[in-house]
Amino acid sequence: MSAPSEEREARRTARASASPPPSTTPELPAQGEGSRKRTHDTTEEPSKRTRSSVSLSMWLSSSGQSADPEQLPAPLTCPAARIEDRNSVFVGYVYPLTTPSPTRIGALLDNLTRVVHPAIPVTQLPPQFRHSSANHRGSTHDMYAYRVLQLKPGRTGLQGPNDFGVEQGQDDDGEHWGAEKIMRVIRELGASDVLVIVSRWYGGELLGPVRFDHITNVARAALLHYLDHEALHERRTQLQALDRKIAVARQPDAAPPAPDPYDGLTEDRAKRLLQARTKTLQMLQRKAAQECP
Incomplete structure (x- = not known):
């Protein structure tokens, strides 16, 4: 077996075994619902590094690669990953992610905003969004969580799954505690090398704690669909x-x-x-x- 093949096999084994226990963060009452403010959870494990969101302008100035979002892979979703409740719409998406760099995550978020969301049929959006132009029908919140296998410092990947560690992070994007629900789904399913996003279009009526069920359910449906796709x-x-x-x-x-x-x-x-x-x-x-x- 060649060295690249050995590294791929070790990475596959590490991915299969990287399944930490689910978080026990309690359900909280509605907090910050309907207000958009991109924040970042600084308690991510195990890297403990704070990652801020990257705007397209920041990405353009820091990246040497193409900034065209249309060159990025389309996220996977499915009908089960969409829930509508009292004019709020929740949709789950999954992108493959093999590096936790802010550059890459920012590029995928821009792809979602500039390419994916404008293509959604207006009939799938809350009424107040249906008469806006395609570029102004974006979601109110794009909360996300990611989990990626990374080589440990000084390791080559050829010595087996112990050469890899897990890096993860999350961002509520103003929907407080939303990203934690997504991370819990990722951990429960033992997934890695994924960026799971839940977009919410706020319809004007507060939903209360049930919104966390919606976030969890669309994230799980999208991730299960992605894992089935990858297995095939x-x-x-x-x-x-x-x-x-x-x-x-x-x-x-x-x-x-x-x-x-x-x-x-x-x-x-x-x-x-x-x-x-x-x-x-x-x-x-x-x-x-x-x-x-």
Whole structure:
């Protein structure tokens, strides 16, 4: 196994084992509901470093990479990650995140504001937002939490999962205690390398503590959808690798076939196909071994 492959395997193992116990922050009464003020929770663990939000102008001045939000990946969401209650709308999103840098997080937040939110159909927004221009239909709050596996200082990633530590942080964006609910979901599901955002459009009526249930539920729905998507991506990659090995075993001198995209793949079908492909490859390898002088 090559060094990059070993590091990827160690990172995968570390990701699977990085699941700290859920937070016990109590539910609090409505506080600051409906007012927008981006703040930052300075109690993040385990890094203990305060991360401030990054505006697009700050990002443009500090980043050497392209500042075009349209070049960033689209976040994943799903119908279950949207809740409407008394004209307030909550939507959960998940971006992949492999570095906890403020530059990257700021860029993804700008992508959400400038690209994703303007594309939402107006019928999915509270009435008071429906007659605004696309650039003025942004959410009232974009609270978020992230959790990322990072190499420990002086480590290479080749010595196993202990080479990695967890960095995490969160921002309420004025919806006090909202980000803690998102972080709790991330921990409960044992997820890492993710930025989970819950956008809220405030509809003018205070919801009280039930809003925390909405934040939790849309964050969980979005993250479960993302984790299922990532699991299928991994299965698809495994199937394509087996297809290449089978093609070589059958015709060593032939050009490799174009990879099958496996459209419409489900978890059950992927498992069946992986078992079938593995058996086929083993049979071809045994046959080749018997034919060798």
